[in-house]
Amino acid sequence: MIHVTGPRRARLHEELAKESRRHLAAYVLFNQAVADHLGLHPTDVQALSLLTAEPEPLTVRQLADLTGLTTGSATRLVDRLERGGYVTRTPDQRDRRRVLVTPVPERLARVAAVWDDLGPGWQALLDGHTEDELEVIIRHMRRAHDLGHEQMRLLRSRPKPE
Template identity: 80%
Template structure:
């Protein structure tokens, strides 16, 4: 039997998590609208700039959970907008690498920098120990999300 106080905390955390996730999705949509991009494009740019080097379309598909065809169309849109460039892989000429274009990424970064001051102020309210808990939680939630996406994709769709 779960402790009633812990059960209440789980319920509150569940409720706040749903609000947080919904607000993030809506924020992402607002940011995409502001930049004239698709929300998935914004997230792809975020993932691309978090990586230490260029990625293949296949790697982008794996990161985003998109099919390779959808990932190709996403990269096509970003390339048309000047946000990424396709370049031949110097190690394997059969592969093409997708690389962020720094001056166009700066456009997105400028919006993030402006909004980031508020996020920084929110984080400044936490102790270092609390920040470590948040980092650990986000890292583990990221891993769990990818595992759960795989499970969902392997299941038949409901009628």
């Protein structure tokens, strides 16, 4: 990896920090708009996204780990999603002590319809990049995901400021 030093790199870091804050704020507000549109809590929308991104159903504990919620908060989240018909709780056939949270495809079609409406705009954004640029973006997003979870665990382990 090539590291540029000097004023250009400092300027790029500063610009990237500003644009990252703007991007994250826009995404949080976008997520809120999606949740409002669907009549869901923003965390519920993200939990559904995580549940559908995983190849297998998750336990409440796994969902708590992915979201950074306590198991109690994750249980309440799953309760809301279950009441809304978005997920079911099913016994794990491999370990009967565990309960799996399984998305309900028919109900998720409601969420997918929102993405179907918005997807072309996001696709156009990606179409403006070369394959090499897409690989850089993917690598960055994976690393940012891992770092975000690492820092989330770090923050949760520290006492809250007074």
